[in-house]
Amino acid sequence: VTNKDNCHNWTHVFERIGARITGPRCDILEMLDKAERPLSAHQIYSELHARNPKVGLATVYRTLSLLTEAEIVERLEFGDGRARYELAEHVTQEEHHHHLVCERCFRVVKYSEFPQEERDLVRKVAGSLEAKFGFTVERHQMHFYGLCPECRQRA
Amino acid sequence: VTNKDNCHNWTHVFERIGARITGPRCDILEMLDKAERPLSAHQIYSELHARNPKVGLATVYRTLSLLTEAEIVERLEFGDGRARYELAEHVTQEEHHHHLVCERCFRVVKYSEFPQEERDLVRKVAGSLEAKFGFTVERHQMHFYGLCPECRQRA
């Protein structure tokens, strides 16, 4: 009883990577697209499974893995042992952003501050790293860690 | 049969945090201090256990946890599911640095490029985040990901 209601926007994504278009896959992309912060596999599974108890956790992991390989999804780790996932920027067409993380409760906020300055610096650093270490630089992440207002108050 | 040969440099570190000075603890700090890249718990355990089979993996994890809480060690995650650890900068008194990671083999290289420009940008971003989100920003990480020369050749 796979429900493909959410597939309209995503058919071309799966076609491009030669993967089949299924209900759970579209649901996952839809959730990631609507989310205001990166989601863990468990968060995605909980919601999907609540809507349709037939959905299994393994499918969530396999789908996230598939989409991460295809660079449709980006996998992030913030230090609490569970990976989070969000849509790649070329998919959302949103502004380039990074994350601010509370090191106590691991709440995550997206931000985009001084994008031009960042671009300039990143370009310089990436060039320098390629020259010095022979790496082909593909992407970067900048995480800021601190205490959110709630956790600071409790501390 | 605890061997405290490696404790000379580290007594004050443990005294400051009110923790006992033991062989395994000093060995771990010594390893981190000598390492040129962040080490995983398993890497540390392997070497220590080879030198002294009495050392257990739990001690490694408990020590890393203790030292991370005390901000003597920094915990890092690069996306392969195993955390890495390195000495905090105020302990090594080395230059502020970040990491370049091969997304295929997860080799990690430390770098420090354009430190002044980075400081300027980070200060601006941190201030902006504190004002906008009410977080108290404590630290940041910048990870560059790409392919190392070896993995690029193989691909």
Add this chain to the structure above:
DNA sequence: CTACTTGCAAATATTTTGCATGCCA
């Protein structure tokens, strides 16, 4: 139809914890 997907359960991998023993201060 046929191969790709899925669900379930079992297997891995990493990290944490309980408890009896050991050892630092």
Add this chain to the structure above:
DNA sequence: TGGCATGCAAAATATTTGCAAGTAG
């Protein structure tokens, strides 16, 4: 000596995989 630290084994998490059954194309 007293309480923190350790080792071992068992537990808790997170993630991956084998396999039989389901379904997209």
